Amino acid sequence: MNTPRGKKVCIVGASGKLGQYMVRHALGRGYEVVGVCRERSVGKLDAFRGRMTVMPGQTNDREVIKKAVAGCDGVLTVLVPWGRSQYSTGTAQAVLDYARPGARLIFSCGWHITRDGKDVYPRSMKREEMVARWLGRLTRMVDIDDQVEACRRVFASDTRWTVVRGSDLEEGESQGLPVWSRHVGDPILESNITRRVDFALFMVAALENDELVHEAPAIVGCQTPSALAAKAGGQGPA
Numbered sequence: 001m002n003t004p005r006g007k008k009v010c011i012v013g014a015s016g017k018l019g020q021y022m023v024r025h026a027l028g029r030g031y032e033v034v035g036v037c038r039e040r041s042v043g044k045l046d047a048f049r050g051r052m053t054v055m056p057g058q059t060n061d062r063e064v065i066k067k068a069v070a071g072c073d074g075v076l077t078v079l080v081p082w083g084r085s086q087y088s089t090g091t092a093q094a095v096l097d098y099a100r101p102g103a104r105l106i107f108s109c110g111w112h113i114t115r116d117g118k119d120v121y122p123r124s125m126k127r128e129e130m131v132a133r134w135l136g137r138l139t140r141m142v143d144i145d146d147q148v149e150a151c152r153r154v155f156a157s158d159t160r161w162t163v164v165r166g167s168d169l170e171e172g173e174s175q176g177l178p179v180w181s182r183h184v185g186d187p188i189l190e191s192n193i194t195r196r197v198d199f200a201l202f203m204v205a206a207l208e209n210d211e212l213v214h215e216a217p218a219i220v221g222c223q224t225p226s227a228l229a230a231k232a233g234g235q236g237p238a
């Protein structure tokens with residue numbers, strides 16, 4: 001693994017739970033960190049004051065992103081389906097347009113995003129997604145299709161992207177780097193749970209892992225029963 005010494009990364013959505021974990025991992029690895037978060041959320045990053053640069057603003061504000069990603073070797077973007085104003089799409093497009101050529105771009109989403117349609121989802125997940133879509137339209141608070149479109153644009157881009165697809169998440173101490181598969185439905189993922197701190201670890205580690213360029217890994221905690229069973233059977237990414 002290359003040393004990140006002297007490298008600068010931008011974390012888009014730095015004030016959220018995943019974002020704060022990513023800030024911690026990135027600082028711990030010696031990156032210079034720039035974080036973008038909504039103005040009202042700047043206080044959530046107080047613990048890192050003096051150790052990172054915070055740029056307040058909506059993450060889909062192209063001018064904010066343009067400034068924030070300038071000179072960055074990597075950009076870690078939290079894609080969220082909130083609101084009905086193309087927040088995810090606007091955020092992803094701004095990062096794709098303004099990150100410097102050759103920068104590593106890592107995006108977060110959930111298992112529900114599929115790159116090639118070959119994921120096999122449990123029925124319960126399909127039901128949950130249908131309900132989320134329906135409720136999202138009704139309340140105008142969630143737009144799953146916008147997150148889908150954001151990822152479609154990332155997949156179609158010729159940047160050095162990785163889209164990390166998270167399982168269900170839980171809080172707790174780190175268990176180590178999650179394991180992954182190209183497709184949901186792979187038995188290695190069956191436990192469907194990852195510590196949020198380790199989701200963030202996978203995102204930050206991906207910056208220096210070229211094997212993940214143009215991959216959309218679906219991840220699961222490395223200490224979950226399904227991951228341990230796959231390890232015992234000698235299974236790697238499939």
Ligand SMILES: NC(=O)c1ccc[n+]([C@@H]2O[C@H](COP(=O)([O-])OP(=O)(O)OC[C@H]3O[C@@H](n4cnc5c(N)ncnc54)[C@H](OP(=O)(O)O)[C@@H]3O)[C@@H](O)[C@H]2O)c1
Binds near residue numbers: 165
């Ligand atoms: N939660 C899960 O179980 C789960 C499962 C699989 C994958 N994921 C993926 O994991 C990533 C982070 O999820 P998380 O649950 O851990 O959330 P999180 O880190 O707490 O992130 C939420 C983000 O959304 C922003 N946000 C909240 N309300 C918003 C609004 N109305 N408009 C715009 N931005 C808003 C937050 O910014 P502020 O700090 O400004 O509020 C924060 O940056 C996402 O990519 C998600 O798709 C989540």
